[in-house]
Amino acid sequence: MxxxxxxxxxxxxxxxxxxxxxxxxxxxxxxxxxxxxxxxxxxxxGQIDPAKPRNVILIIGDGMDDSMITAARNYEKGASGRFEGLDALPFTGAMTTHGLKAGEGPDYPIAYVSDSAPTASGWSTGKKTIDGRISQGPSSAANVPGEDYGTVLEQYKADGKLVGNVSTAEVTDATPAAAASHINARACQGPADMANCAPAKKANGGKGSIAEQLVDNKIDVLLGGGLNRYNQATDDGPTVKEYAETTRDYRFVGDKAGLDAVTSLKDGPVLGLFTGGNMTPEYKSLVATAPPGVGGPETRCETADRGNQPDFAQMTAKAIELLDNEKGFFLQAESAMIDKQEHASDICGAIGDVKALDEAVQVALDFQAENPDTLIIVTGDHAHSTQIVGGADQGRQTATVKTADGDPMTVAYSTSASGSNHTGAQIRVAASGPQAANVTGVIDQTDLYATMLGRTPSKLPVTTVxxxxxxxxxxxxxxxxxxxxxxxxxxxxxxxxxxxxxxxxxxxxxxxxxxxxxxxxxxxxxxxxxxxxxxxxxxxxxxxxxxxxxxxxxxxxx
The missing domain is CATH 2.60.40.10 (Immunoglobulins)
Incomplete structure (x- = not known):
């Protein structure tokens, strides 16, 4: 790497x-x-650059709020340490993540705690929507489609630029789905999953499942998990994978060696699906339990066996390598297992994927060093309930690990008797490069839409000496x-x-x-x-x- x-x-x-x-x-x-x-x-x-970016790299840590970043930093680097990528971006702010609730409109009730579908749709489209909704406006009920909203990725594609979408989850999951698909329910990931999205079925004249829409939008580089969705049969008979290869000219790769072998896009777009479902986290699970909790002062996380799956930094690096061109590109890359392991109260699994995200940020910064017209934005989609606490009895479920300082750190999950849930707190957003200063202060995630598309440049004072x-x-x-x-x-x-x-x-x-x-x-x-x-x-x-x-x-x- x-x-x-x-x-x-x-x-x-x-x-x-x-x-x-x-x-x-x-x-x-x-x-x-x-x-x-x-x-x-x-x-x-001297860091401020008002010019429009040529390239945009958006790196998402699903469920990555300040508490999760701190826990991962303590574990990996120590309390006085810093992540070399994640903590080094020059412009930092706070970002609100609320969404809407279904209703008659036009004034929809506020949802103070949102899932990944409306939050990812927020930065993708610049507009708020309801839980479960993918880049589509709110409506009276979850099963009633809303208005399709155009996305940043789709605009870059329309402008003739290359586009990429990377995730350690299924590529049809909510965050990657919001970049380039439009559907009323996030669960409608493959043609066999369309029970709640009947109007969207291709047989009914719709755009199809999320899996179908992602390849119909001809994303140049599409990498992650989710092969099982692409092995589902379309309404016309072939599987989505077969449809992607025969109708949309995708080249399929299924492991790290196959991805390494791809060196350009001259032979067509790339569809890399490295596991049937979500990709394997970087660390083995350490799942919190009721007090006295799991782990202890000497507990360290163990590296997981990920087989032949590429890691998040490797996928990000390959996507950047393939997308790099004179006209520019847009890449969204998601370290998804932070959130999914938080839901499972798995502190080691979540920490490992924050570490993986930091490595991917370093890859992006490597590229930016040679291509300063690249905007890098790093943020999450919503907050989670992982909390660093003072002892193993201070939560409904707790886990203790030994940090890089050599001291014990206890985390708690208290929103449920088992597992954990999203919260409504603001989250961190950080950036580097052209127009990166627009993430500072307190912004809403919908503000990222205009920043990634490039705002009208402002003028800075001229220094002649x-x-x-x-x-x-x-x-x-x-x-x-x-x-x-x-x-x-x-x-x-x-x-x-x-x-x-x-x-x-x-x-x-x-x-x-x-x-x-x-x-x-x-x-x-x-x-x-x-x-x-x-x-x-x-x-x-x-x-x-x-x-x-x-x-x-x-x-x-x-």
Missing amino acids: PRRKHVGLAVAAAAGVVLVGTFGAQAQIAPVEQGFTKERSAELA PAKPSASLAAAKKVSSKVLAKRGISVVTAASASTSVKVTLVKGAKTLATKKAAKTGGVVTLKAKKVTGKVTVVVTATGPGGTTTAKTKVTVTR
Whole structure:
């Protein structure tokens, strides 16, 4: 998997706008409050780009709210650590996710807690709808179709750009379905599942099931689970898979090796279905139980056997590789098993897919480093009931795991006696690239629609004199020689007005390690063997206005 070459600043701000974010780092990094010491307004202003994006990569963590992100971060990186992709996006805001309830209209009641169908439809279409509804407007009842709403993916396709849709769930599940299908009930995934969607059946003159609509919309890259839906027979006889191959010219792949073998779209679109249902989570299950709960102070999550399924980052990387072209592309990629394992009160399964999402964000940032006209947005679709609590008796179901800090963390699920449910809390949204500043503050998920299509660019103040580069950094004050040699020390850097940024670890006149960062900074890891005593971390930012350095001392213990 490609490693990330670029990470944005942890926090960004524009005139009149306060943007809140996080630093990217590993568990050994110093606490955030010990991080940057310089005033950073100039650095942050340099991140703002009002131009319309050429490419858009939307990465969704289904059910991924702040509590789930925190639990996964604690486990994977430690309380003072940071995800290298997810936590490094420069523009961060909060996003509301409410939907509507069925009724006579036009003023539909508010649904404060929504499922994935109306939430995904919200950013796909820019409009609110009711639970179970896929990119179609509200109506008097769940079985009464609403008005079809056009989606971002469909508009990109109509504009002659390439489009992709990736999920670790069935590709016919609500979130991927909302990108390019329209139906009154999310359960109508295949031709045999149409009991509640009779008007949509092709035999009745409709657009067909979700599976049929996705291939009829000729999505260039369609990857995930759900083979069983595509093995269902259409109203005309052939299976949806056969229909996709013979009528829509799809090339089918069924495992990682098959996906790796596809190197371009010149021979037609790609349909990759790697399992009959949902794809396997990254970690084996650890399902919470009634107090005293499951797990304990030494419990760690175990890697699952995923057979020949590609992982989420691999699917995202392949989709980007295939979609990359001069005209631009749109890609929606969903790490779906976060939500599904939360529903099952499975903390390890959910944590593993947040980790998988972070790896996919790093893939996207790798691409953005070489293609700065790419907008990356990372968010969830709704909140969930996973909560970090103080002890194993503080919830209806609890599970305890050992975090990267070496300490126990207990999570609770209390909305049901077993399993868990969605909640109505606002969730995190973060972005990097052109027009990324539009996600800041408190927005609604419907606002993402116009941002992804590209809003009319605003004008920024013109600077005629090249600004002198600025540079700042944060690193742990102390690290053991063993950690420095094996894991390295994470250095969080930020820079502005620079064309190159270099991070160096030195002892006296001797250079121990050096790495390049993106021109706006980011997280780099420096390793050195057989070193003790005082060392210095130096960041050097060079640009049209000159060169600036920043330094910090680190003590390397035995």
